[in-house]
Amino acid sequence: MEKYYEINSERLQNRNFYFNSKNDVGEIWINQNDNKKLFLFKKIYESIQIKILEHIINYLKNNNLKKALIFYENNVSSSVKTKINNCVYDIELFCVKQLTCNILKHVNQPKFFLVAKKFENKIVEKHLYNMPEFVSNDPVVEWMDWKKGNIIGICEDKCLNEIFEGECCKNTRYRIVV
Numbered sequence: 001m002e003k004y005y006e007i008n009s010e011r012l013q014n015r016n017f018y019f020n021s022k023n024d025v026g027e028i029w030i031n032q033n034d035n036k037k038l039f040l041f042k043k044i045y046e047s048i049q050i051k052i053l054e055h056i057i058n059y060l061k062n063n064n065l066k067k068a069l070i071f072y073e074n075n076v077s078s079s080v081k082t083k084i085n086n087c088v089y090d091i092e093l094f095c096v097k098q099l100t101c102n103i104l105k106h107v108n109q110p111k112f113f114l115v116a117k118k119f120e121n122k123i124v125e126k127h128l129y130n131m132p133e134f135v136s137n138d139p140v141v142e143w144m145d146w147k148k149g150n151i152i153g154i155c156e157d158k159c160l161n162e163i164f165e166g167e168c169c170k171n172t173r174y175r176i177v178v
Helices: 009-014 050-062 078-085 117-127 139-144
Strands: 017-022 026-031 037-048 067-076 090-095 111-114 151-155 173-177
Touching: 037 050, 050 067, 050 078, 050 090, 078 090, 111 139, 117 151
Parallel strands: 037 067, 067 090
Antiparallel strands: 017 026, 026 037, 111 151, 151 173
């Protein structure tokens, strides 16, 4: 029996996407910043093998789509991961277990924000030799779809209402995604 993922609109809205349309295979969301389309495949795959990935890539190609989210339950073969890394399409894989809750809403989780490009140089100059790193497969990095080179602000205080010059409070720490 095939399983389908109930799409969490809150997660996509956090990433600046809005709903556009849907069909039998999935839903199309559009990024507010660059108007690029994102396709969410509704089906949850037991595991993802090369044959399934090729089917997905053909679907993207035939429908003029560049970015997709794919959900799976158990595993992804190493050859699939390699092919995705070398693919012209931006394909994100998510294990269903990763999506059972919004990790950013946990009561003990600090507030994270992507530092605006105009403040990055100032922060890099100030913290160049002691800026900790976020690995690209960190759950928060994956959840927010941050990319290598992004600088992330972390604030323990509950003052994230207004970010002033790249900081939300005097206790802001920074990490760079590697």
